[in-house]
Amino acid sequence: MEVTYLAAINQALHEEMRRDENVFVMGEDVAELGGAFKVTEGLLEAFGEDRVIDTPISEALIVGAGVGAAVLGMRPVVEMQFSDFISCAFDQIVNSAATLRYRHGGRAACPLVIRAPSGAGIHGALFHSQNPEAWFTRVPGLKVVAPATAYDAKGLLKAAIRDNNPVVYFEHKRLYRSVREDLPEGEFVVPIGVAELRQEGRDLSVITYGGTVHQVLDAARILDKEDKVSVEVLDLRTLLPLDREAILATARKTGKVLVVHEDRLTGGIGGEIAALIAEHAFDALDAPVRRLAALDTHTAFSPPLEEYILPNTNKIVEALRSLAAY
């Protein structure tokens, strides 16, 4: 049966809550309303108010309380209604959750999942469009994932819930209902830390994740058809820890790499990927590693401005053509 990205997340929550009674969901309007985007719909009816909990608008507390519950062996899945609001919880994520095991000399765990609906392209403007993953991808102790498909959305969330470390799970709002696929019956988990080759290619590599994966695949099809250029597409899926082997393998294979993300250019994870390749696969490169990302500004409300700021299929096609011609 075809399942949307959103329904896949919902399925993962249902399945993990059925499997393990230590799993519970907590956040703003997640219970009665089923979440601002209906991601948690039906959980309250299925699991009751002890396990599906509406909280006040107190993000630091939501994460901090999740840490407290997690250290006692619960498996909280807390929701930041929009990933933009995660800044209110920053201290609890980077100082409390990420360091917990370390502070305890390696003798405690913090199995916490922080779901964070992220991304632009839905006219949310400055405070409802952000992609804050790079604030967290440099924090040891955290894991950071950003699925692009319904299969990964489900499998990565199940893996995140079972992981004994705090995981920040970025789900892209634009993909909620625009992406769907047939999911296999029965149990599956997508391992954290493993990238997925979405498309094999010979001439160029694109390394991407989350909201831009589908744009990159569309662009790759255009290049294949119109330019006879074969593009390999690597979907990172996990941003911390990075799948270094997969990144270096595709760089070595084609010698020309474009990194694409919807997060801003400066300080985005694209810079880290470019540095990795420059350090470890310089000899295999036929061109400088290039990056295509959101402009270094805030996300505008005006639809033409928003379009101008964000990466899209056309911009990716142009960037690929330029790289192919290098």
Added chain:
Amino acid sequence: MALEREKHIAERALLTMDDVQIIDLYRRMVLIRRFEEKTAEMYSRGKITGFCHLYAGEEAVAVGAIAALYDKDYVVSTYREHGHCLAKGAAPRAVMAELFGKATGISRGHGGSMHLFDANLRFMGGYAIVGGGLPIAAGLGLAVKYREEPEVVCCFFGDGALPQGAFHESLNLASLWKLPVVFICENNFYGMGTMVQNAICQEELYRFAEPYKMPGVRVDGMNVLEVYQATVEAAARAREGDGPSLIEAVTYRFRGHSMSDPAEYRSRREERIWQERDPIKQLRRKLLQDRRADENQLTTVETEVNAIIEDAVRFAEESPEPALDTLGKLVYVEDDGTAQS
């Protein structure tokens, strides 16, 4: 004055305790004092480095409150947490070794003075971000309540935490959900060098309980029996499912904010006044006066404690530095997560 109102509770505490329990309170306070004095000495000799905040003067708060709890109850603390950690039962050896940064320390030398943590003792961490421990305490309370377990969470924080959002978020939620948390504010009048009246619009900090619909009391934090009795009552309330309480323990740190702070923002006269109210001397006088202990017993306690502290220092000095290859191993739980905790 709330202080006057609460005076009688110390007497009530005395009636409920036998001599062994009372002398144990004395022992714990002396242990913390000697530990902190020795820490200062080791710091000035360069054996302990970094940022170090001593608890001397405030012993009655940690000892009184934690004595009112069961071993299974949880404690969350601040960066000035040597006293809470020791009162919760941590071995002085493990805490001293941590201050020395040694492999045998309570956090294997990775945390140092401000980040002591021992979940086995149910000491759930010193939080070096002001106010950072309060949401954690709420979460511990949530897990306890969800599992219908009988434990209580005791959360210490300073007056400096009150202006933080985390304080208000946590009290609101704990009250709303009737979480089994005892919030204990150690009001020592200074957030580093800023006086309470320059930082907080309401100087009577226990009054913050009222808008959050929980009992709030102000107790003499230099009187271990008052703190003990107030915590007994708050913990009983939490355990019965009636929700959180806020205790303001008025106290004083005998030294500066940290080892590098000469406390020039306060007068020597003010310091002398508080030193006369030293919680250890007060209890000592009381025990002798009420004939609950004799001079001989108390001197024996002091001698025993001195030996324990000397042993802790020797242990810390002789312990190895952490091996460099342990470093990466403490960041992540290495299993794939398919195993259940």
